[in-house]
Amino acid sequence: MAQRCSFAVPYGAPILAISFLACVATDVELSVNNHTADFTLSTQPGPAVSLSCLVHNSSQAEELLWYRGDGQVGLKDGNKVNISNICISPVNESDNGVTFTCKLARDKSVQVSVILDVQFPPWLSGEETLHVEEEKDATLTCNSKSNPQAQSTWFKDNHSLTLQPSRHELFQTSEVFRLSIRKVQKSDSGTYTCVVESPLGNGTRDFHLVVEDKKPVFPTEAVIAAVVVVSITILFGIVARKDKFFKCFKKQKETAL
Ligand SMILES: *[C@@H]1O[C@H](CO)[C@@H](O)[C@H](O)[C@H]1NC(C)=O
Ligand SMILES: *[C@@H]1O[C@H](CO)[C@@H](O)[C@H](O)[C@H]1NC(C)=O
Numbered sequence: 001m002a003q004r005c006s007f008a009v010p011y012g013a014p015i016l017a018i019s020f021l022a023c024v025a026t027d028v029e030l031s032v033n034n035h036t037a038d039f040t041l042s043t044q045p046g047p048a049v050s051l052s053c054l055v056h057n058s059s060q061a062e063e064l065l066w067y068r069g070d071g072q073v074g075l076k077d078g079n080k081v082n083i084s085n086i087c088i089s090p091v092n093e094s095d096n097g098v099t100f101t102c103k104l105a106r107d108k109s110v111q112v113s114v115i116l117d118v119q120f121p122p123w124l125s126g127e128e129t130l131h132v133e134e135e136k137d138a139t140l141t142c143n144s145k146s147n148p149q150a151q152s153t154w155f156k157d158n159h160s161l162t163l164q165p166s167r168h169e170l171f172q173t174s175e176v177f178r179l180s181i182r183k184v185q186k187s188d189s190g191t192y193t194c195v196v197e198s199p200l201g202n203g204t205r206d207f208h209l210v211v212e213d214k215k216p217v218f219p220t221e222a223v224i225a226a227v228v229v230v231s232i233t234i235l236f237g238i239v240a241r242k243d244k245f246f247k248c249f250k251k252q253k254e255t256a257l
């Protein structure tokens with residue numbers, strides 16, 4: 001394997017000698033789809049991808065192992081010795097960036113890895129309708145998945161959005177494109193379109209912002225005052241009646257006696 005025989009090993013003659021010996025001892029080499037070193041395989045969702053791992057220069061039967069990431073792939077008998085094929089079918093977006101590694105069972109340091117580069121056009125999602133009260137803040141979140149990385153922009157009512165630094169704020173990661181609007185006004189209502197452009201195609205998604213009337217401020221002090229007044233009234237009412245109840249009871253007792 002190229003890495004093992006490499007002279008890019010950090011200085012030190014002993015290490016060089018050992019790696020040279022190791023190289024001679026395990027003369028065995030692997031190739032995956034004719035690549036003897038790690039490589040990236042670009043593909044698209046849909047069609048199956050087959051990976052073929054071959055043993056070279058071995059004097060004995062060699063068992064092979066396949067890994068998807070850290071997990072070992074179960075192989076059928078007859079697909080383990082000297083040659084092993086795996087098939088990823090169908091390839092989908094979630095396979096992007098996944099590493100498949102073929103290893104020699106006898107010496108796992110003899111290996112070749114393939115990184116899948118699954119390319120797909122933008123794929124957008126996110127809450128489409130937002131109702132926000134006037135003067136409150138609004139956040140429009142456009143979740144976007146694409147490979148390769150895409151260029152994102154916001155439009156408002158079919159016109160490119162003029163950002164006002166004091167009120168608008170953009171936040172962007174590889175998977176999120178977010179627009180925050182501080183203290184929304186009635187004029188902020190409308191259709192905001194998240195447009196994501198990639199060489200493989202463009203994605204758009206409409207977000208409807210509805211700015212609603214400010215709810216009347218709850219008059220806390222007036223409510224407290226009213227509660228106090230009502231409580232006192234009830235209290236006096238009870239005190240006044242208590243007298244009557246007493247009198248009544250006394251009367252009853254008198255009659256009973
Ligand atoms: C590997 O290379 C050989 C000849 O160089 C070719 O016939 C074969 O199709 C290649 N295999 C793959 C998987 O690319
Ligand atoms: C096999 O080994 C020979 C000599 O040891 C070397 O020249 C050749 O490149 C090797 N082939 C492969 C495919 O590793």
Ligand SMILES: *[C@@H]1O[C@H](CO)[C@@H](O)[C@H](O)[C@H]1NC(C)=O
Nearest residue numbers: 058059060061062081082083
């Ligand atoms: C694997 O390769 C070795 C060495 O070339 C050979 O002796 C052995 O018979 C092969 N085994 C299978 C199952 O192909």
Ligand SMILES: *[C@@H]1O[C@H](CO)[C@@H](O)[C@H](O)[C@H]1NC(C)=O
Nearest residue numbers: 088089090091092093094095
């Ligand atoms: C991709 O395929 C795997 C299984 O092969 C499945 O679990 C997963 O949901 C798929 N993802 C998408 C985005 O289709």
Ligand SMILES: *[C@@H]1O[C@H](CO)[C@@H](O)[C@H](O)[C@H]1NC(C)=O
Nearest residue numbers: 156157158159190191192193
């Ligand atoms: C934006 O343009 C499309 C087509 O060009 C049209 O159907 C849509 O009504 C327009 N939206 C607004 C908010 O003007």
Ligand SMILES: *[C@@H]1O[C@H](CO)[C@@H](O)[C@H](O)[C@H]1NC(C)=O
Nearest residue numbers: 196197198199200201202203
């Ligand atoms: C994506 O949008 C850009 C700019 O609007 C345009 O030039 C390009 O042709 C579009 N690409 C596709 C595949 O529709």
